[in-house]
Amino acid sequence: MPVLETHHLTHHFGGLAAVSDFNLAIEPHELVGVIGPNGAGKTTVFNLITGVYRATDGSISFADTEIVGKTPSEITSLGIARTFQNIRLFRELTVLDNVRVAHYAQVRYNAIEALLHLGRFQTEEKSILEHSLDLLASLKLESYTDELSKNLPYGLQRRLEIARALATRPQLLLLDEPAAGMNPQEVGQLMEFIQWIRQEFKLTILLIEHQMHLVMGICERLLVLDFGETIAEGKPREIQNNPRVLEVYLGETQ
Amino acid sequence: MHTRWLMPGILLCVFVLSLIIHRFELLDSYLQLIVMYIGINIILTLSLNLINGYMGEFSVGHAGFMAVGAYIASFLTVKVIPAHLAAWLFPVAVIAGGMGAALVGLVVALPSFKTRGDYLAIVTLAFVMIVKSVIENIDALGGPRGFLGMEKLATLPWVFFWVILSLWIIRNLVYSNFGRGVLSIREDEVAGDLMSVNTRQVKVLAFTVSSFFAGIAGALFAHLLQFINPRSFDIIKSTDILIMVYLGGIGSIAGSILGATVYTVLLEILRPLGIWRMVLIPLILVLLMLFRPKGIMGLREFPWFVPLRDRLAGRLPRNKRGSS
Structure with missing residues (x-):
């Protein structure tokens, strides 16, 4: 049974159809890639799934729950986490606090207990701290715990964004251009890293990427978008030889 | 373990001291008044800092919350509570003032769902004007003439108690x-x-916590000055609180205390300058914004205000963490 399923997902910005009739079903533990030229609607799909935009038409079900119309925080609490194309860390907060913020929905103390630091507050805070530090350690960020996130080097900021997303304890992780701005060697490391977090955190992953090397190397299945429409779907090898995809990427052949 | 009780111990000593000073009039009454103003301003600054500094919104509504607290508490002590019980039931009146302000704060929180930054500033500005004109049109509250008859119930120990309580609660939050x-x-x-x-x-x-404490500060202010009128709670009052927040430093408890203290004392020291005071102080602010735009303590904190767990969070070696 699919973890995530979209039916006829459509979104219009004014008269422009950013995404039209997008159908996707991801099985548990799958690693699926979405590719396509700039402006093809890839990030819009992510924004629809995570509730940043409300779909004009169609449905999205996650673990058998309809999520169109839910707020981003509700959807995240259900088990979908994401990173951003342009890094969106909490820049003036420490590395540790970036990760602790993402525990918001898991906390089981109420406002009164928080204002008085009483009741379940102490034990809950202790376990959040421990979980956060464990997570930072397993992603090799532990030596930066007290550093402001804006001071981290670019590559580590990307990794911290993934750590923060993992702190919400997701089933499904959406990665929006995780290799943007990386050199070939770093991309190689990132590919191993993505495979590793998939195993370690038992994740289903949907990723957007422009670097074909990465996409072809780790994705089990690909979707190709162009002008909001899905023009091809299949295994990386099939996509590589698909004439419509070649046309979109390389221009029309005579 | 002893560090855990150090802070409460010091606070208790200071509280007892404030009781003694109040009881035996050890401090010149003018100085006492200034100290109490500082206290009230600390509460106001900290509560506005929660919205403008920590949350990064821009609210100018604090004079309105203050007015709600001041009028509710004053109405209770003057018109509802019998005179011989007023001193005893003063805390109840203050809390009622805070609660009333908190309820109003809930209403102001609603537009903040949709709008922020400059737009929220305009919404809260409108809110201050609404509160002012509502009070001006209620005869039972004295209308534009103001409201008086409060006894001087805000004493040094009470102000100290409320300052500590608001510091503690907002730090906890x-x-x-x-x-x-x-x-x-x-x-x-x-x-x-x-x-x-x-x-x-x-x-x-x-918004609820912030406006609650603004209401508390208003209630104390009314029972210190013993006279309030709608003009005491206009946009100028909000501006004063904003200045203290940005002077002391956004997103900082220590900054709030510093900002409120420095500004209040500065206003008093410069009093002999007369009208020139209002030239000098804005000038100081302009210079501050040029050289330290986040305020004196901007986004930094005095370690005493940080709970132990957060202070040590990243500094514990990995293997010791399990046992702590």
């Missing part, structure tokens, strides 16, 4: 799950929402 939610709204609201922070819940809580 800041260093909690909800506090981290507040900070995430300042840093990137959409990202916060996507990291499971229920931003509406956080805003409602922050």
